[in-house]
Amino acid sequence: MNVMEEHRYMVNTAENIFGSDYESIEVLADLISEKLECPITIEDANHRIIAYSRHEDEVDPVRIATIMRRKVPENVINSLWKSGAIPQLFQSEEPIIIPRIDQVALGERVAISVRKQNEVVGFIWAHPKEPFSQGKISILREAAKAVKNQLLQHQKQRKETEKNYQEFFWKLLTGHFSRMREIEGMNERHKLNLKGPLSVIIFDFPQPITPSLERQTNYLAETIQQLQIIARTYDNTQMILLVKLSEESQTGSLTQFINSFLLKISERQKINGMVSGAGSVVDQPLSISQSYQEALYVLKIKNQFPQATAHIHCFEQLGVFQFIEELAAIRKQSGFKNPMIAKLKDYDRTHHSNLQETIFTFLQHDGNMNEAAKALHIHANTLAYRLKRISDIANINLKDANQKITLFLDLLIEQLENSHL
Template identity: 50%
Template sequence: MTTKRDMQDPLQGPFRSLEELADSISDTLQCPITIEDASHRILAYSTHDVNVDEARIATIMRRKVPENVIKTLWKRGIIPQLLESDEPVIIPAIEEVGLGNRVAIAVRKSEEVLGFIWAQVDRNITENEVDLLKRAAQLVKHQKMQLQMKKRKDEQSHREFFWQLLTGHLQDNASIYSSEHYPNMQIDGEISIVVFDFGQDIDQSIERNVRYYVQAAQQMKVVFNAIDDNQMIFLVQPSDAQQPAKQLTAFVRAFVEDISERLEIASITGGVGTLYREPVRIKDSYREALYVLSMKERFPQEISTIYNYQDLGIYQFIDVLYEQRMRTHHRNYFIEKLKQYDETNHTQLLETIEIYLQYDNNINDASKALHVHPNTLNYRLKRISEITEMNLKDPNQKMTLYLDLKIERLK
């Protein structure tokens, strides 16, 4: 349908607000319009009649697109398509989340997505209407850019402050508290550093998708963030005051799984530093997060499910023990005996005891990991005890052997 206003170029403006722009698009397309930021929070929406769907009503009520709608749009490939395309995207109705037919377009500046325009329209749109949506996206961009110019200057200054915290250039809390940037941290409680390693340089597409994911999911308050080659670094504050460490681990695990799947990057790993209350300890949390990543690289099997420094257990100290062992030229008698026996008899007793100890002396779990019958494992353990003269019931001997087996991997 072409209205008189369409013939007069409804986007001529000027518009005093995004609400006026939304109403102008709505008047021309004869359908409800929503303008959102990159995190799917509402910036403006047009007036509408009673013929609106559940998703629009829920979005307006919450001032943000419901999480189940966002997840569904990701699964259907619609959000990735919007993030990569300059053209409007046609979206068929998705009844299970109450979403009617839509046409949407991303508002972008070069490669950066600033937001979205959504039209609830139950018909095919014309080429003129496609052009109108594209021009509307440009108008939204200009308004957003004016707001972001100051924001970007602030962000650059904040980023420099963040790196000073990470590297320990601000060496006491007094120096941090007196900084003009400290109020921007807006923290009240425990904070931690989370580092994600992508195994490759982080290009604009990866950065855009990750920022979108973190903002849209709203699983964690991000105070500051930065990029260092193939790593993304976040200063975060958990919202769960009762179990903040568990929330951090859940956030990192979900991030690794979701982003790996969405961006098809199999090498993403994550590390979490200790939670601290004092900002001067941010450098320590950063160092710990990097240490987790280094341990995951050196012991990929043993700590594949560990993300938090506090959950590393003995791996927190493995480097110190390694240095001490190298300094004293120590050799574990039990390991040397088993190595010699395995070489002579073509057996795998050293592997057997390592798996047995790794599975906390659990015969059933260890035998499954070794693909042998429990009786076979019991026989091997008996032979190990006879060959090495080790007491497998002595926790001190077993712990020392386990540590030395891991240290062997670092040589």
């Protein structure tokens, strides 16, 4: 039998092997493993394990960790993205040979994406003991076709589950419930894990979220495994997540998750210009609506003060911005205008200078000369000269904390008023 005949034989054999129904996807996983003569795993599009073949004597740590966690570890996913393996799987219908990645103890793999038309619905990962022949490559192609219906059914069930809890989730977000008994009664059907520390995170995209973008954001949210996602929904340009946290370093965990999401969606999907916000961590479901309102407030403040709040993601980090609107209302009611700002504004207008921006940047950086000078793109000596001019013109003592705080707050209030014009 020549090479071409052998190849046709293997293809026909594969089609015959995977041409019938199966008792379960686990049975199919074992059959694929038997024909490929190596362990395999079947994942959904977000790298959650759907089925895996029986263990062999020799398995690498990544396979063990994946099966134990029921999902591929985040550091492995990151390495596969950096190596170009996952981008290839999303772009190509053909099997991809992936060399070992020693940094994460990943042995050599042969993988193929499972597709419904152009949409990736999952993956098959084979753990070969020796290089695959063309015959086994053909078997893997046919295995992907056989697995497709199983994964589509799983995808449909998951979408139905998420669709069913959407109304319940919106009721939690909008404060519909007044008693825990009502929440517990409705949650008997949905079984959301609402015990422990919870927070609402909102990612506001620069454009409405299309079905394609929704799949991409779901993928990222699922594969960043720093927080447990309890529920998610979409509202025009916003992805809204309810997340569960550990008892320690809660604000730090929220910030880390948000930064990871923003970085990866920028690197992988080339989406920038997003605004994010997280509400306070709450310890019972009745307070989820409070966390949601606080997350919305964070977005509002970040849009009003984009530079001053660029590093802020959580409500607890807002500081004075938590009550800046109340302070503005008090100032407006009293009719008070800070004379220091008026003097600087007049000087800037007459001399075409930017002393008001200089003092705001200096105060924003808590008086740190080097950081303020860097932000203004000037030398520290130039900043020192400007500060002396500001002190003389506005009659302000920059060693008086009370004066500095008052000036900073009034500068923020002026920015807030300008953002409403």
